[in-house]
Amino acid sequence: MTDTLASNTPDAVQDAMPAAPPRPGAGTPSDYRFPHFSTRILANGLRLIVANVPAYPIVTTLAVIEAGATRDPRDYEGLAQLTTRALAEGTRDMNALELTSRLEMLGTTLDTGADWDSAIVQITALSSRIDDAVAVLSEVLRYPAFPESELERMRGERLADLAQLRAEPRGLSDVFFSRLLYKPESRFARLAGGDEQSIMRLTREHVQAYHAEFYRPDATALMMVGDIDVEHAVKLASAHFGDWTGKAPPVTEPVDTQRFPEPRVHLVHKPDAPQSEVRVGHVAIPRLHEDYFPVVVMNAILGGLFSSRLNLNLREVHAYTYGAHSAFDWRRAASPFEISTAVETAVTADALREIALEFVRIREAPVSEAELSLATSYLVGVFPIRFETTAEVAGGLANVEIFRLPTNYFDTYRDRVKAVTAQDVLRVAQTHLDPSRLQVIVVGDATAIRPTVEALSLGPVTVYDPADDDVAAAPVSSSSAS
Amino acid sequence: MRIPVESYHLPNGLHVVLSEDHTAPIVAVNLWYHVGSANERLERTGFAHLFEHMLFQGSANVEANEHFELVQRAGGTLNGSTWLDRTNYYETVPSHQIALALWLEADRMGRMLPGLTQQKLDTQRDVVKNERRWSVDNQPYGTWWERLPALCFPEQHPFHHSLIGSMEHLTDASLDDVADFFRTYYTPDNAVITVAGDFDRTEIIRLIEEYYGPIPRGAPRPPLRDMTVPPTFGDTRRTVVPDAVALPRLFVICRTPVFGSNGYYAASLAAAVLGLRTGCRLEQSLVRKQRIASQASAFTYDLAKGSDLLVVDATAHVDVTPEQLEGAVLAELDLMHEHGVTDAEVQRARALIETSFVTSMQSAAERADQLSRFATYFGDATLINEQVARYGATTTAAVSALARERLGPDNRALLMFVPTDEHPSAEHAEMAEAGV
Numbered sequence: 048m049t050d051t052l053a054s055n056t057p058d059a060v061q062d063a064m065p066a067a068p069p070r071p072g073a074g075t076p077s078d079y080r081f082p083h084f085s086t087r088i089l090a091n092g093l094r095l096i097v098a099n100v101p102a103y104p105i106v107t108t109l110a111v112i113e114a115g116a117t118r119d120p121r122d123y124e125g126l127a128q129l130t131t132r133a134l135a136e137g138t139r140d141m142n143a144l145e146l147t148s149r150l151e152m153l154g155t156t157l158d159t160g161a162d163w164d165s166a167i168v169q170i171t172a173l174s175s176r177i178d179d180a181v182a183v184l185s186e187v188l189r190y191p192a193f194p195e196s197e198l199e200r201m202r203g204e205r206l207a208d209l210a211q212l213r214a215e216p217r218g219l220s221d222v223f224f225s226r227l228l229y230k231p232e233s234r235f236a237r238l239a240g241g242d243e244q245s246i247m248r249l250t251r252e253h254v255q256a257y258h259a260e261f262y263r264p265d266a267t268a269l270m271m272v273g274d275i276d277v278e279h280a281v282k283l284a285s286a287h288f289g290d291w292t293g294k295a296p297p298v299t300e301p302v303d304t305q306r307f308p309e310p311r312v313h314l315v316h317k318p319d320a321p322q323s324e325v326r327v328g329h330v331a332i333p334r335l336h337e338d339y340f341p342v343v344v345m346n347a348i349l350g351g352l353f354s355s356r357l358n359l360n361l362r363e364v365h366a367y368t369y370g371a372h373s374a375f376d377w378r379r380a381a382s383p384f385e386i387s388t389a390v391e392t393a394v395t396a397d398a399l400r401e402i403a404l405e406f407v408r409i410r411e412a413p414v415s416e417a418e419l420s421l422a423t424s425y426l427v428g429v430f431p432i433r434f435e436t437t438a439e440v441a442g443g444l445a446n447v448e449i450f451r452l453p454t455n456y457f458d459t460y461r462d463r464v465k466a467v468t469a470q471d472v473l474r475v476a477q478t479h480l481d482p483s484r485l486q487v488i489v490v491g492d493a494t495a496i497r498p499t500v501e502a503l504s505l506g507p508v509t510v511y512d513p514a515d516d517d518v519a520a521a522p523v524s525s526s527s528a529s
Numbered sequence: 530m531r532i533p534v535e536s537y538h539l540p541n542g543l544h545v546v547l548s549e550d551h552t553a554p555i556v557a558v559n560l561w562y563h564v565g566s567a568n569e570r571l572e573r574t575g576f577a578h579l580f581e582h583m584l585f586q587g588s589a590n591v592e593a594n595e596h597f598e599l600v601q602r603a604g605g606t607l608n609g610s611t612w613l614d615r616t617n618y619y620e621t622v623p624s625h626q627i628a629l630a631l632w633l634e635a636d637r638m639g640r641m642l643p644g645l646t647q648q649k650l651d652t653q654r655d656v657v658k659n660e661r662r663w664s665v666d667n668q669p670y671g672t673w674w675e676r677l678p679a680l681c682f683p684e685q686h687p688f689h690h691s692l693i694g695s696m697e698h699l700t701d702a703s704l705d706d707v708a709d710f711f712r713t714y715y716t717p718d719n720a721v722i723t724v725a726g727d728f729d730r731t732e733i734i735r736l737i738e739e740y741y742g743p744i745p746r747g748a749p750r751p752p753l754r755d756m757t758v759p760p761t762f763g764d765t766r767r768t769v770v771p772d773a774v775a776l777p778r779l780f781v782i783c784r785t786p787v788f789g790s791n792g793y794y795a796a797s798l799a800a801a802v803l804g805l806r807t808g809c810r811l812e813q814s815l816v817r818k819q820r821i822a823s824q825a826s827a828f829t830y831d832l833a834k835g836s837d838l839l840v841v842d843a844t845a846h847v848d849v850t851p852e853q854l855e856g857a858v859l860a861e862l863d864l865m866h867e868h869g870v871t872d873a874e875v876q877r878a879r880a881l882i883e884t885s886f887v888t889s890m891q892s893a894a895e896r897a898d899q900l901s902r903f904a905t906y907f908g909d910a911t912l913i914n915e916q917v918a919r920y921g922a923t924t925t926a927a928v929s930a931l932a933r934e935r936l937g938p939d940n941r942a943l944l945m946f947v948p949t950d951e952h953p954s955a956e957h958a959e960m961a962e963a964g965v
Contacts, residue, residue: 064589064639064640064642064643065639065640065743065744065745066743067589067590067636067639067640068632068635068739068740070590070629070632071628071629071632072628072629073603073625073626073628073629074624074625074626074627074628075625076554076623076625077554077623077624077625077727078554079553079554079623102550102552102891103530103887103888103890103891104530104887105884105887105888105891135807143817144808144813147806147807147808148808148873148877151806151807151808151877151880151881152873152876152877152880153880154880154881154883154884155881155884156806156807156881171884171888172884173883173884173887197817200816200817200820203820203823203846203847204816204823204846206847207776207823207844207846207847208823210775210776210847211669211774211775211776211844213775214669214773214774214775215668215669216667216668217668320667321662321666321667322659322662322663322666322667324667352601353594353597353598353601354594354597354598354601359594362656363593363594363652363656364652366651366652366653366654366655366656366659367659368656368659368663369656369657369659369660369663369664389659389662389663389667390659391658391659391662420602421598421601421602424602424603424604425601425602425604426604427604428603428604428605428622428623428626429604429605429606430604431553431554431555431623432555432604432605432606432621432623434553435553435555435891435892435893436888436891436892437888437891438888
């Protein structure tokens with residue numbers, strides 16, 4: 048029933064309502080180019096990428112090192128992340144406190160982290176302080192001290208993080224999704240930051256050896272973006288990294304095959320949970336792929352935009368949720384495709400039914416012209432907004448390095464998006480979305496939701512306890528849905 | 530660095546702020562309505578936020594959800610947010626789409642009600658209830674941000690009640706409530722519109738006059754209930770909350786001078802000395818040296834009326850008891866309260882705050898939001914260019930004096946989350962709430 052308010056609004060208010068001017072059209076688009084950048088390769092193999100973006104008096108310096116979590120040795124998961132985080136804990140001539148004080152008196156902080164494919168160390172400073180900031184960055188990358196007492200503290204902090212993760216429905220659903228998605232021998236099936244067992248195996252010797260092997264100039268790319276010219280950047284990089292030596296071993300990619308070749312439903316039991324955290328997906332394509340652009344457009348229509356099919360269906364039509372999204376968690380190897388939402392416990396099966404329906408529907412018929420143009424015009428128009436800050440430009444350039452994208456990637460991006468057709472979207476949905484392998488993970492009250500979820504026949508249902516370590520080895524109960 | 534600012538009022542009271550910058554072909558539109566949960570009736574908690582959802586449900590010339598679609602189709606980003614004392618709505622679009630963004634905001638400021646239906650209200654009510662379940666009820670420590678103001682402001686105070694609201698009050702909200710709230714608070718004389726980025730000045734002034742000029746001024750608004758509170762709590766008060774969490778987590782809150790006052794900058798620097806980034810006291814002492822906390826930080830709420838709040842947030846390490854955590858956090862507050870801060874600490878805090886400020890100003894959306902904020906709270910958007918100097922003019926002695934006056938045992942509210950397993954009985958919480 049749609050009872051408009053006008054019927055019970057006093058006339059005075061109606062009268063006072065000003066007449067509407069007509070809805071305006073678009074003006075003439077201005078030219079935009081992704082910031083021009085120059086690439087220099089030092090004699091030791093270090094790649095320097097510089098973009099002069101002088102609007103504000105700051106510079107972001109970002110180092111990408113081929114030292115991501117996929118390089119962790121088996122049973123020593125978490126080594127890449129521990130090493131990266133420990134870089135800032137002191138160098139050959141500064142202890143942790145001195146290093147922190149030096150940087151923070153310059154008004155800056157070192158941000159470090161490692162994702163699957165690479166380690167990233169980043170610093171944004173006022174351009175007047177850039178020489179000092181790069182000097183510290185170089186010390187940190189080349190001469191970290193890895194003090195035992197700080198490593199011990201960081202292992203303890205990781206244990207605290209893990210304890211928090213296991214109490215947190217969103218984190219828990221992400222953990223179970225990645226563990227159940229890939230084959231158990233895949234690096235991706237274990238936490239990027241390591242678990243309670245692997246963390247306790249990581250000694251100072253492991254960290255030092257890992258740093259010595261992988262933190263090498265020929266495995267490092269340095270982006271410098273902001274109020275800095277190429278000559279100044281080259282001078283700084285040569286002064287601080289020019290005499291860095293050594294060669295990193297070639298990169299080998301991890302096992303990236305899916306664990307279950309058939310559809311399955313995995314329920315992680317949290318008694319009395321008010322909501323169900325839902326993840327639905329499967330292993331899909333790697334980031335560097337010929338279908339990347341149609342896949343991105345397809346995802347925008349299915350679950351990437353606010354006006355996507357999934358969000359309009361689950362949020363605006365059914366009000367099951369605050370939001371429903373889909374995304375590819377891009378990496379160099381075959382990456383997960385994942386639909387995520389959180390719904391009230393009572394409507395969990397209804398929401399899963401709608402998700403499955405949308406997943407199938409986008410493979411059955413071409414998207415409408417309106418849907419296609421919404422997605423492409425959004426992706427084209429938002430492009431300059433994605434690169435407003437020095438950190439965003441540096442991050443974009445880092446992705447070119449990490450995923451080995453072509454150097455004209457940004458200059459051709461908008462044309463590639465515009466060229467995607469409804470037939471392309473249908474083709475990639477049929478090729479890269481696969482209902483016969485769909486995995487459903489729900490963290491919620493399994494007792495309450497199991498009967499209705501089972502009735503959907505989305506695959507055999509397994510129930511897990513949130514504390515299960517090897518989730519496939521220790522299910523609470525299992526049964527097959529017919 | 531200087532942010533360009535031009536500011537004027539339309540005859541209907543709309544405060545317009547323009548900030549031209551042609552770095553990229555991007556422009557941000559940002560509206561602050563001077564209304565938040567503080568303006569709600571006590572039997573309608575959560576209403577200001579539910580209303581924010583309704584403002585995306587269409588207006589006389591915009592269909593439900595069309596606002597989102599039109600802005601995204603234009604290549605723009607958008608959202609809105611509700612706070613204790615304001616609600617903002619914003620979009621960033623390619624500069625050739627500026628007219629659309631201005632027109633959409635004008636259509637809902639001038640003509641929201643014809644688009645309103647019971648069905649839209651019912652849907653958004655359920656969406657908001659799911660937002661509450663997701664961000665508060667099914668989230669470890671999720672209730673902290675509604676418990677914190679409740680602990681720090683007395684009952685009946687406009688900041689006391691929950692911003693996200695109670696499920697019952699959300700259920701009770703009617704179409705008449707929506708219409709009343711709109712007519713009362715969503716008027717041009719209760720709003721600031723900021724346009725920041727790549728635009729043609731003459732064209733923007735003309736468009737704003739055309740779209741917003743005919744919207745009538747509102748009737749006088751009901752005054753807020755009295756915001757005044759004593760500068761300190763007068764004691765140390767405690768609430769213990771058993772929750773489905775893995776580790777104890779403690780919030781300590783002190784009343785501090787309101788946003789924009791001289792004392793605010795001292796409080797902001799005190800918070801940074803205590804808990805900003807790695808070189809701060811809490812991180813160095815609690816996380817690194819004593820290893821009692823797994824994380825610790827401090828910040829100010831930046832409230833411009835009544836009282837601001839300085840908040841310390843510390844999570845225990847594995848196997849650390851709530852009592853140990855509390856003892857260590859309070860010892861740091863005692864130390865600063867009794868002995869003040871050093872020049873080097875204040876210098877570090879100022880340097881970090883300055884870099885953060887310059888970094889954030891790169892984003893047109895952030896510039897527009899800050900300009901709207903200063904225009905809304907103080908009627909003067911140019912204050913954005915005085916922030917770095919205000920921090921610079923705040924001396925070490927002023928920060929130490931602030932710590933002496935405001936961080937002592939007579940001005941502390943403690944909110945402690947403890948794992949449910951350790952405190953199975955609710956009795957403990959009630960006893961603890963009585964305080965010491």
